[in-house]
Amino acid sequence: MRPARIIAAAGLALALGFCGTGAWTYAQARGDDGLAYGRERDAALADGRRALAVLNTLDASSRERARAGIRAWRAASTGPLRDELGRTEPRTGASARGTVTEAAVTALDPRAGTAKLIAAVRVEVTQAGSKTPTTDRKRLEAVLARTAPGEWKVQALSAVPVARTAGEGDDR
Template identity: 50%
Template structure:
């Protein structure tokens, strides 16, 4: 056997070993605990972002539908409080979550915490001009059959506010 053939065989064996190792590493990572935790965080973030926006929006033209949306978007003590509160009245408010982060996640217990910045555009009844304000909110979440839902939602003071 020539030196060239031996080098080619050695390179082929080395390439096969590297491909095998890469495949094994990918399989370990794909099924790993870190990946499962990251996917759970993504699910919390997606559900909570949508639900925080729903809970901070209000349609003055259809307060009953707004209340039903709030009830579907919440769980626990928050849902009970919203159910007792009734439909309410007020200006139309459209909320959009501009930034959010999962600050804690316990997959085993089915609980999570989220902090979010929400931009709320309020349109008073009649001809008044719209007003936009930013709010920081903290949500405590529970995993339910319908996804992750806030059980509490509270304002977080910004800067020197108390």
């Protein structure tokens, strides 16, 4: 056999080996529970971040804008929280814009469709008639539920207390 044919046959065998290995790896990854769990966690985190930003934002410069903000709150929530937010009366007044600066999923049950998320949120509040916003930082814990279309929505929301450091708040 000629050296060129030997090299070509070796190259073909090597290419077939790479293709076979790639196909086997792909088949293994497709059915990987860890990969599916990671995708679900990432989806819960992304939807939860978006929902928390919406739930900390309200443009109350007019009743119509406040009403639209409350509709957005209801769209980002589910269960009793959604019902409670739906009873909110739109009023003009201070406006707020929330930005999630950090967030993490602390618990996830893909079978039950529930997750817990903790987040740090920066809220810029602008009082009616003012142009300068004040900034507030919040730490929140949200319970998320996966809805029928597969979207994660906030089912419960609570503030996480901030631990005081030594010497802070000692006004005795």
